[in-house]
Amino acid sequence: MKAAIVTIGDEILIGQIIDTNSGYLAKALDKIGIGVHEMLSISDDKHHILNTLSSLQNKVEVVIITGGLGPTKDDITKKTLCEYTNDTLVSNDEVLTHVTQLIETNFKRPISALNREQALVPSRCEVLFNKVGTAPGMWMEKENTVFISLPGVPYEMKYIIENEVIPRLIAKYKRPYIIHKTLLTYGVGESLLAERIEEWEDNLPEFIKLAYLPSPGRVRLRLSARGTSEEVLQQALTEQIALLKPQIEDCLVGLDEGEPLEVMLGKLLTSHQLTIATAESCTGGKIATVLTAVPGASAYFKGSIVSYATEIKETVLGIPSETIQQHSVVSAEVAREMAQKVQQLLKADFVIATTGNAGPSKGEAEAEVGTVFIGIATPKKVYAEEFNFGQPREKVVDRAVNKGLELIYKEILKNYEK
Amino acid sequence: MKAAIVTIGDEILIGQIIDTNSGYLAKALDKIGIGVHEMLSISDDKHHILNTLSSLQNKVEVVIITGGLGPTKDDITKKTLCEYTNDTLVSNDEVLTHVTQLIETNFKRPISALNREQALVPSRCEVLFNKVGTAPGMWMEKENTVFISLPGVPYEMKYIIENEVIPRLIAKYKRPYIIHKTLLTYGVGESLLAERIEEWEDNLPEFIKLAYLPSPGRVRLRLSARGTSEEVLQQALTEQIALLKPQIEDCLVGLDEGEPLEVMLGKLLTSHQLTIATAESCTGGKIATVLTAVPGASAYFKGSIVSYATEIKETVLGIPSETIQQHSVVSAEVAREMAQKVQQLLKADFVIATTGNAGPSKGEAEAEVGTVFIGIATPKKVYAEEFNFGQPREKVVDRAVNKGLELIYKEILKNYEK
Structure with missing residues (x-):
């Protein structure tokens, strides 16, 4: 069960904007046991988009695409996706009503022709309702891969992921469990730490992976376990951490729960x-x-x-x-x-x-x-x-x-x- | 003249870390006229790395790879690059001296076996000196593509880019000019703005590209010109902006020099x-x-x-x-x-x-x-x-x-x- 994340937009390729969407998406997918195979950022170019989609076709089960859904001419994601899935664009009534209301409420004016185009979606796609913006999300299937297209505006993307995408992915796929535990250490360098715990690391079970995440003054040790039984994973992680702890007692601060x-x-x-x-x-x-x-x-x-x-x-x-x-x-x-x-x-x-x-x-x-x-x-x-x-x-x-x-x-x- | 940016590391694919290196690299390359074709984030997996490198081989002139150069077992970039370029790892004296000094000065201890491995580099690579860390950068060529491998720690990566990579790229390649001008507008939505300036947009010369960058309450209009004569590009941009200005006078705040x-x-x-x-x-x-x-x-x-x-x-x-x-x-x-x-x-x-x-x-x-x-x-x-x-x-x-x-x-x- 693998996913890919594709970001479309020249602003990322020229370094004008830092892509924070992909990190959010990776975290959200990881939480429900879907591993991200790769992330790509590509240009607003039809052939580049088409080539990328076909390179991912059947290689991963889920492709999440963000960006390029705006109403202006430089945004071509929707048309290109429609071409890729051999579909045609049709106006969606529910989206049109929503866009009309949003524009009338926020801008006190009737909707324009370009706003109207926001309601166009591929005829066979499932619309993912975007309550907080005008560009709808879209769920399209082709052979063994689902293509999910979302707006690039972070809070709109997040809204659709939480409310529309995650529930559908949970319902559609049987997923393994992925559990991470991160230990925070201070004051001992990465290589010294690695030498010290080498034997323990070599004896880790196959389904547990260790990563060193160094930053100035500290090293985080991340254990990632993947499998079909949550209980087995939790128990194995608990055991391994119990074995590790005495070896790093002098520099261990505690478990890093990821909460700010x-x-x-x-x-x-x-x-x-x-x-x-x-x-x-x-x-x-x-x-x-x-x-x-x-x-x-x-x-x-x-x-x-x-x-x-x-x-x-x-x-x-x-x-x-x-x-x-x-x-x-x-x-x-x-x-x-x-x-x-x-x-x-x-x-x-x-x-x-x-x-x-x-x-x-x-x-x-x-x-x-x-x-x-x-x-x-x-x-x-x-x-x-x-x-x-x-x-x-x-x-x-x-x-x-x-x-x-x-x-x-x-x-x-x-x-x-x- | 195209480049690709590849980030290696599971911490990005599970969303534990946001990749800010790629944005920095894109900006640095754009500034010297090298367009970024795509950015990829992939896992610390040998086959995934090898497949990615060969998919970029001869498609782009420059591949910049960050991450996976640490001294620990989960970092396999160096060995994999060596395999990809059919080379063998040899110890580099200059790097070894530097690593020894750095460890002795900062940690008051002799270097360990793992530190010593930091001085191993592919025999035919050109070492890119990393004054601020222990992992050296590497410049490797295969057919028509240069592969540049850099550590993932942001300030180490930046040091090597500024001091070693950019000067070498400028010397090696003849590059076009890329000039961006961004206009900042407030208070008129993206779609209304687009309708208003449609005719102007349709008449833009081929070598100038327009992008809309909306964020809450404002829209930036970015014009990107690409060509061989800086003077021609500057003049064309000045002309187009002069034509555009009267049409957006009510919402134009000014030229955005990248200035917030x-x-x-x-x-x-x-x-x-x-x-x-x-x-x-x-x-x-x-x-x-x-x-x-x-x-x-x-x-x-x-x-x-x-x-x-x-x-x-x-x-x-x-x-x-x-x-x-x-x-x-x-x-x-x-x-x-x-x-x-x-x-x-x-x-x-x-x-x-x-x-x-x-x-x-x-x-x-x-x-x-x-x-x-x-x-x-x-x-x-x-x-x-x-x-x-x-x-x-x-x-x-x-x-x-x-x-x-x-x-x-x-x-x-x-x-x-x-």
Whole structure:
């Protein structure tokens, strides 16, 4: 049971856009036991599309195609798919009604001729309803392969995958189980780790595959098991992890469940009815942005004061100007004051504060580029830590955001979970 | 003159990692006139790699392969490439010295047997020196195709591309020019825009290609010209843009130099010595985040008050609770008050305010999911507009951010540039 993912669009081939759809699709398919054999990005060119489709025909059971469904002339996916499946385009009433309503509601105008073309679909295709956009998804079969065409706009693609495609794939195919377990290790390099666990790796059963995923400072070890019995796989993985653990005890952090930290933090705050706020300078509101990207954040997130200009730290937060002059605006003292003042102003249980220099040039504070102080206020104490997150700007901000979330997460765990 | 990009690694095929290398490579190749024919992501499987290489053999001039060069057992790219080019692996002295030094310096230990294997390369390959890591890049030729193998770690791959690959490609191949010009439009949908400029589009010369790149609230029009004379291409593009401009005057923001709106806005604010701040509710600090992602933002960005909880709108901003009760927290009145209060508190010339319901469920305000009021305060006036940005949460927030930036950008243009 194999699938291929095809992305159509010149914007990807010239590097104007990074393809994030394929990664999402791979994850969604993997979850229901469908392995992705390959991913391809090709141009908006009829022959290129036709050649690609026939090269995948009968080689994989499922081909998911995204992109090229817009109403304009450069988008030719629909016509080409219709040609490939020897079909003709017909107008679909349900889609036409939906497109008409969407355009009338959002743009307060009647639909145009080009909008009308959005309702054209191959006569034998099954329409995959796109509630959140005008281009319908399409399910077409040819010999032993299903071709599924979806719009390239990420949230439209995701909507159709979740609501239309996954249920149909589950109903149509008998699939094996694929289970991944990822162990997160810190501080031991990939090659040393590999040498250390070589014997264990050599004795892994055939149906379990090991992969090393290194990134600066850490290595993730991914075990992937594939088979027909979920129970057998789970048990085999549990056994292998039990054998592995004693060998990597010094560097093992734990199992990586793949859930972002802000989601884990949100659950923790909700379950203890705690609230959080942020006092941001160099992160410019990004910690607040990340926290509020989680649905339901209003249950625990109070707000943020982004005091980017130094004067705002004085006028809005009420930090004495002497403190700033004496210690510099990028200092542990100011980070602590920011956290404490926002805790009082916004009446939050926990506060993350940041002040630093994200670069590229030195600011008024003369702190080195990359220096960030993170202040943490809890119901019991206030403290600050100094970090150097290197360069460039983007990395400094992202590392400060992650570190801030990590510090507060650990703080709450420590005080409320044990 | 065509290239293909091949990414090797199961972590991409199961969606654990998003492939950003291919986008970077495409951009780097496009810049020197090498078009990317296709991108492929395949598994760490010998036969899959061999089949992919032979399918690209003589079809493209250049194949760039990333990934699978680590020291561990799951990485088989080097051996497989060696087999494909009928070569044998030999130890390279220069690489061995470099790896030894790197390990000794960074990990304070002698090199291991696995590290030593990093210095093995096919005997006829040209080594592409990897100053920032242990896996060397390799340049191999077979018939009419060059195969370039690079490590998957992004900064190592980038180092070798910039310092070793691009100079060699420029020296080896005569390449055409590829020039892109992108026009940024706001407020007119893709299909309406396409109908309006249909005649112009139909009369574009053969060597200029038009693409529509829609994203929430805006459409970018990308013109790509390809040919042997840079001068001819530039002139033809200038002529076509001059013909197009009068037809889209109402929605054209300007030439998109690959420059996001926040960068354009930053330049505009800086050149007129104006300041900006934000008062955010449903956007949760994202407008501030986007504004401060621009280096130098401290010259014009004062800060933000993210009043996510309703009480913060009263206690910190000082909006009368009667206003909120009377009009609801998601209302034009509250959006205007938020903008005005932050303008006073933060002493900013311009303020963008947002209040709305991003979903997924209705909040306390009973406003429909997707409803957002954007308030704008300028030195002369304060106003608010109502929008419905649909669903899901992510899209509502992004559209509100873009719309807020657009409104303020136009406001400043109108008052200071004419």
